[in-house]
Amino acid sequence: MYDPILNDLRRGAVADALAAAEALAAERPDDAQALRWLSAAQLQSGQAEAALASIDRAIALAPEDAELHLARAGVLVGSRKPDEARAALDQATGLDPNQFTAYVVQAQLALARGDLDEAQRLNRLAARVAPEHPRLAFVEGMVLLRQGDAEGALKILAAAVQRVPDDLQLLHALGVVYLARGHLAFAEQAFRTIADRIPAATGVTLLVASVVARQGRSDEALDVLNPVLEDPERLTAGVRGLAGRLHLRAGRLEQAAPLLQAALVGGVQDRELLSSLLELWQRQGLAEKGRQALDACLASGRSSSDLWLARLALEPIGSEGALTVTARWEESMPGEVRALEARMSALAHAGRAEDADEVADRLVAVMPGHGGAQARKVNALVARDPDAAVSHVRSLLDRAPGNERRAMLLGWLGQAQDRAKQWSGAVESWGERARLHLGQSLPLPSLGPARQAWPALASVSESAAYWPxxxxxxxxxxxxxxxxxxxxxxxxxxxxxxxxxxxxxxxxxxxxxxxxxxxxxxxxxxxxxxxxxxxxxxxxxxxxxxxxxxxxxxxxxxxxxxxxxxxxxxxxxxxxxxxxxxxxxxxxxxxxxxxxxxxxxxxxxxxxxxxxxxxxxxxxxxxxxxxxxxxxxxxxxxxxxxxxxxxxxxxxxxxxxxxxxxxxxxxxxxxxxxxxxxxxxxxxxxxxxxx
CATH class of the missing domain: 3.40.50 (Rossmann fold)
Structure with missing residues (x-):
């Protein structure tokens, strides 16, 4: 759904990307990700104010999505000269290669469209102009974060903020990195600083509330949210959803229910909201009310796999209800892998093995390497004829591409050999799989002596504050x-x-x-x-x-x-x-x-x-x-x-x-x-x- 926009952005077809993003956002106004990529296209087109408005709408729909806040930080930094489009930036650097800001903004645009290599290249050009400029830390830190090196990103951004503590964009990025590292208290401090200076920044206020809640302080988080909850212009479906989740965590089901249900009606369908609604209906004993609410959403045409999965969760595994829901889902979204997976599972739990095998065949046709479907076919063969299953898995192994696929098949081969009483073969298969996994596994830790000179066991007070x-x-x-x-x-x-x-x-x-x-x-x-x-x-x-x-x-x-x-x-x-x-x-x-x-x-x-x-x-x-x-x-x-x-x-x-x-x-x-x-x-x- 979003791939055409991303592809257009990556190849520099800004006008095409913007047109596609605008069409998708018009079709799905409550889709936070659609708004995210609309913002990226607008920013690259030089529409900085519109880009900021779009990303703020996305955050209002999904206030706990850290990626959206990261994107917003990019928009803020990339819009230092809001009238400059990418073409103008190219012209500026062509006329004067020493224009630091032009390079930095170009790097931000590349970061926004996910082109990390280009962002780093442009940031290096900017560094040649002003090698000590603290703004270089933004791209460098965000690239490291997206590459999985949150520790490196933290060091770079913390040093930059120490040099320019009033730079709110760098502070925002530092808060996002703290969040990725799990340092919630530090993230809270960073975001509170921004919220104190820009009280109207709804997205940052929502982020503060989210981080406070994640530290177990739901009531305090609601206090943070109150100004937004009391402002009709800022009260979005996403805000209602967050407030509802906070009430749910605190056990206040009556307060949570209308907020969560209003968020669903307002178009929020993220997993956190759906999970919270399922918990609410389960705790209230109102499964039927949940079925009706989700069926109404599905009937409105706002269908998604997450919504169907939530609807399926309200039916007992293998029941007639589960079979009916999965049949409706497959009809609504033909060829959708998760719909086929759910259908196969429901049929299997209902004891309809042959029908489940037929769905497994269709899954393999849609996704030839689908592990679950292939596993079902192998397991069915193992149950009927373990020796034949061993031969079948060996044939798959002979043409398996890549170590990941081979490792999965070796696990299956070992299980088939176990059922066929080929004990030595099973050990050999599992051992080979383990060798393929060495690069993704933790090394066996070195052990200290089992017996040592121990310090005395301290006395325990009966009034100890906690007993872990x-x-x-x-x-x-x-x-x-x-x-x-x-x-x-x-x-x-x-x-x-x-x-x-x-x-x-x-x-x-x-x-x-x-x-x-x-x-x-x-x-x-x-x-x-x-x-x-x-x-x-x-x-x-x-x-x-x-x-x-x-x-x-x-x-x-x-x-x-x-x-x-x-x-x-x-x-x-x-x-x-x-x-x-x-x-x-x-x-x-x-x-x-x-x-x-x-x-x-x-x-x-x-x-x-x-x-x-x-x-x-x-x-x-x-x-x-x-x-x-x-x-x-x-x-x-x-x-x-x-x-x-x-x-x-x-x-x-x-x-x-x-x-x-x-x-x-x-x-x-x-x-x-x-x-x-x-x-x-x-x-x-x-x-x-x-x-």
Missing amino acids: VFLWGPPGSGVERLAGVLNYARAPLLSDRFGPNPPQDGLQPFATVEGLLAGTLDAGLLMDQWRTMLPSRGVPGGSVIDWLVWWDNTLLQALRPHLPQGRLLVAMRDPRAMLVEWLAWGAPSLLAIPSVEAAASWMAEMLEHVAVLLEEQLYPAAAIHIDGIEHDAQRLAAVLGEALGGLQFPAPPAAGGSGFPAGHWRQYAQALAGPFATLTPVAVRLGYPEA
């Missing part, structure tokens, strides 16, 4: 199943360590172990940093469940003296089962498997830490053994609640995740004889049988 819990599980332990129970129960679980913006505290990097052992990292400061970052992670206090990526007993150098009231929960299965699960299914931590033997040796050494921790009671800790209950959500909820002092957690509809049945690892006794021999001693120490 750390959740961790080795690769293959099924710890993600326990996390699923906690999420379903709305427990204060922090799982951001596994996301794109993990917290930058001492419990995240593997190097913490080396720093504590060498004495270059202060244990008290480490825990202070952990506590200080909790509000920016969405938790105002310290009574949280923090899901860790790794564990090493060296952390006790900090936890014993500085957080004695904490508690560690370790998800556990038979170590040999964990090795097979890790090989076959991977792990949330994305740790690399350089070889099966190396993985087994590392796991044995790591589990030595767990054994010592539990045997010597070095810290309040409990192992939650889930062998045999991996796929039983009810029992998982029960053992987790028991480990947390007798709490009662509601069981989710399903345990979630893939995996083998308990004891399946014994099928690999011969194929993995060496690695199992490495793991058996520590398995026995942890209470498992020798064989």
Whole structure:
């Protein structure tokens, strides 16, 4: 939908891009992305004021979309000379190559249309004219951010703002980078500074409210929004949606409902709004009202895949209602991949395997490399004839392009070989897949000694302000199943360590172990940093469940003296089962498997830490053994609640995740004889049988 506009911008066909963008925005006036690219086309055409108005309309529709705020910063900087169009800029630099502003504005235009290489080239030309000018930092920082180097962008923009603290455009860009890094408090400070100086900047006010809310201060965020809510000219559907989400987070359903519903009627259809509405209707027990509201939107012609997905979410999986909705969706959007995916899933859950296979064939025809459809075809063949499935996947593997595709097929091949009882072949396939994934995986962390000279365990006051819990599980332990129970129960679980913006505290990097052992990292400061970052992670206090990526007993150098009231929960299965699960299914931590033997040796050494921790009671800790209950959500909820002092957690509809049945690892006794021999001693120490 937006590609023609982007292509026109990239090839310099500004008039064509503007015409296409204006037509799309007229057709879809409530589409924030359409307005974003209209703004980019207007800016490149020299219509700076119109560009700013368009991007402000987009932000009003989707106030929490950081990309829109980034685009607005580009418009502001790129419109320093609003009467200059690109042609005039070309002429200006042609007549006088030393015109710094012309180069900078051209670079901004290139950045706005997504041409990062051109933006950097023009910024380098500007740097030749004025190499110390702070405005150079904008393009340099934004390019780094879009390339995924938020840390580099932060250093460049922070230095520039320090030199010119009154430059609001640079300050805005710095706030966006803080946001990308997860430094919410710093982002809030930057945006508040701009809002204080330009009270009429609705977009910045909305951003302040959003950032405040993400820090768990919903009522304060609503206070920030009040001036906009009370101004009819500034009260858009996007503002209503944001206010409704804030009331919902605070549990005020009656206040949230009219705001969220008005946002939907006003044309907002982003995932955050739809997710909030689904939560509202579920908590109010008004699923039928939700069906009617979404059906009305769909009937109005404002159809989108997100809207259809929300409508489908109101029907039980595999029900007649789900089948009806997916049939309507496919009819409304023929050839839409997500519609076909939903139809295939609904048919499969309804037990209509042959119909689901037919949809899988159509999906493969539309998208030949579609993993889900190909997987269904392979799984159906595995169920009927595992040996034939092995041959079929091998044939796909022979003509697979690229390592990513090969890695996926090797995973399927291993599963087919497992079902065909080709145990050695399965191990070989999974091992080859692991080697292909080495570049995208985390290296196995170096471990400290399991036994050390420990500082004294500090005494715990009964009046302690918070009682944190750390959740961790080795690769293959099924710890993600326990996390699923906690999420379903709305427990204060922090799982951001596994996301794109993990917290930058001492419990995240593997190097913490080396720093504590060498004495270059202060244990008290480490825990202070952990506590200080909790509000920016969405938790105002310290009574949280923090899901860790790794564990090493060296952390006790900090936890014993500085957080004695904490508690560690370790998800556990038979170590040999964990090795097979890790090989076959991977792990949330994305740790690399350089070889099966190396993985087994590392796991044995790591589990030595767990054994010592539990045997010597070095810290309040409990192992939650889930062998045999991996796929039983009810029992998982029960053992987790028991480990947390007798709490009662509601069981989710399903345990979630893939995996083998308990004891399946014994099928690999011969194929993995060496690695199992490495793991058996520590398995026995942890209470498992020798064989």
